[in-house]
Amino acid sequence: MSVFKKLKEFFILPFSKKVPTELLGEADQWAIPRNSINAQSFIVSAGVGRSITFExxxxxKFDATVVLLDPSPTGVETMKKKNDTRNIDFLEMGLASQAGEVSFGLPDRADEGSFRKGGKGDGIVFECISLADLLARYGKNKIDLLKIDVEGFEYEIIESIFEKNLEVEQICVEIHHNKVIAIDKTLADAAxxxxxxxxxxxxxxYNKNMDFTFSKQQLLAKAN
Known part of the structure; x- marks a missing residue:
């Protein structure tokens, strides 16, 4: 049995719940429970990369506004090419556990262009904001949907949700590990x-490879 199959058997299936979902996006796809967001939902998406078809x-579908964050040249260039940015509030910042200047690493694949979590030795620094500061900035007390495709920063961002007792109803996240990109997290850390x-x-x-949607149990009663 492969390592990923073991992960799926012991850490995915037991913690899954079958509810009606809707798949959104093309190049980048996640599914969310039906009736879980609407036009008034506070939606935050960190990691633009080369595509925002999900957002x-x-x-x-919902006429909702999405707060998008990405400080990287790749993400900034993607947003510059967008002719229609209605309902998009783009912040040229990263999302991390703490606000301020944060070290990033160069993309492992230059053609794909995703800047990853790095160290001081990488010499790349971008301005970042925390979830708590983001909520304060927009005058909100909860996030209805958080999408994070942030090349290794997801671990500290999710930990900050727990540590600061932030209210986040659902999380769409790609969980990265060192078999995929050059970060210090393993499949055991992902589990x-x-x-x-x-x-x-x-x-x-929802789960496809290492893409997941996690929803709070109380939200799932609305999915029908």
Whole structure:
């Protein structure tokens, strides 16, 4: 049995809950429970990369506003090419556990262009904001949907949710590890993160490879 199959057997299936979902996006896809967001939802998406089809699908279907964050040249260039930015509030900043200047590493694949979590030795620094500061900035007390595709920063961001007792109803996240990109997290760390989310009341409602949607149990009663 492969390592990923073991992960799926022991850390995905037991923590999953079957509910009606809707798949959104094309190049980048996640599924969310039905009736879990609407036009008034506070939606935060960190990591633009080369595509925002998931966010564009949300805007088209729900007429919701999405706060998008990405400080990287790749993400900034993607947003510059967008002719229609209605319902998008783009911040040229990263999302991390602490606000301020944060070290990033160069993309492992230059053609793909995703800047990853790095160290001081990498010599790349971008301005970042924390979830707590983001909530304060917009005068909100909860996030209805958080999407994080942030090349290794997801671990500290999710830990900050627990540590600061932030209210985040659902999380779409790609969980990275060192078999995929050059970060210090292993598949064991990924499994531990899934376990922590379960202990804090989240259930897996969508999974494809290492892309997950986690939803709070109380939200799932609305999915019909």
């Amino acid at each position: 564009e699908a949300i805007i088209k 531990l993160l899934i376990l922590k989310l379960f202990k804090h009341g989240y259930r897996i409602v």
